[in-house]
Amino acid sequence: DTAVSQTPKYLVTQMGNDKSIKCEQNLGHDTMYWYKQDSKKFLKIMFSYNNKELIINETVPNRFSPKSPDKAHLNLHINSLELGDSAVYFCASSQGTSGGGANVLTFGAGSRLTVL
Amino acid sequence: GQNIDQPTEMTATEGAIVQINCTYQTSGFNGLFWYQQHAGEAPTFLSYNVLDGLEEKGRFSSFLSRSKGYSYLLLKELQMKDSASYLCAVMDSNYQLIWGAGTKLIIKP
Numbered sequence: 247d248t249a250v251s252q253t254p255k256y257l258v259t260q261m262g263n264d265k266s267i268k269c270e271q272n273l274g275h276d277t278m279y280w281y282k283q284d285s286k287k288f289l290k291i292m293f294s295y296n297n298k299e300l301i302i303n304e305t306v307p308n309r310f311s312p313k314s315p316d317k318a319h320l321n322l323h324i325n326s327l328e329l330g331d332s333a334v335y336f337c338a339s340s341q342g343t344s345g346g347g348a349n350v351l352t353f354g355a356g357s358r359l360t361v362l
Numbered sequence: 363g364q365n366i367d368q369p370t371e372m373t374a375t376e377g378a379i380v381q382i383n384c385t386y387q388t389s390g391f392n393g394l395f396w397y398q399q400h401a402g403e404a405p406t407f408l409s410y411n412v413l414d415g416l417e418e419k420g421r422f423s424s425f426l427s428r429s430k431g432y433s434y435l436l437l438k439e440l441q442m443k444d445s446a447s448y449l450c451a452v453m454d455s456n457y458q459l460i461w462g463a464g465t466k467l468i469i470k471p
Contacts, residue, residue, distance in 0.1 A: 286463065287447060287463060287464050288461065288463050289405070289449065289451075289461045290461075291458070291459065302458065336404060336405075343457050344457065346393065346410070346412065347410065349393070349395075349453060349457065349459070350395070350407050350410065351397075351405070351407065351459075352407070353404035353405050353406070354404060355403070355404050356403075356404055
């Protein structure tokens with residue numbers, strides 16, 4: 247199946263722990279993103295990579311570190327987890343960033359992180 | 363600042379028509395997107411408008427007026443499966459997406 251797949255789907259952990267979420271896309275897209283969706287359902291961009299290069303790095307605590315080993319993968323590592331990090335994290339990809347249909351996002355199923 | 367406004371929640375009846383409005387104030391404009399998000403699932407792309415006017419896709423249509431900073435999503439012949447949140451997003455002059463908080467649409471039989 248062509249898709250954006252992310253793992254794990256659910257993550258329950260204690261405050262202070264370190265965790266990673268992995269994302270892979272087989273759509274041949276050049277750009278990948280990490281979004282955070284909180285309980286109020288706002289989608290907030292965290293990071294964007296285009297061909298393995300960081301192009302968007304919003305005001306996110308430096309406990310969050312993305313890594314893109316190749317353009318098909320974008321992983322998210324979170325250090326020293328806090329209660330406020332509890333949210334659904336969506337990975338997404340698009341063909342590019344130059345406007346029009348190239349910017350249509352395909353989302354992964356989401357990873358629900360619960361910090362206790 | 364940049365802002366997208368859409369109603370928090372709407373209710374409609376199965377078989378009817380509903381219009382979900384979105385107004386925006388952004389730094390530049392490079393297109394407006396509508397996404398559908400069912401509860402507990404990922405957003406999925408519905409429509410894209412960059413020129414003024416109406417884009418029709420089956421039961422769903424999306425309208426844009428750039429001069430008014432306004433768009434709407436029109437859903438016809440509503441089905442129970444259309445119960446979902448509908449997210450409006452605008453691409454600004456830096457090609458960054460600005461998202462609205464979404465409109466939760468409840469369909470009643």
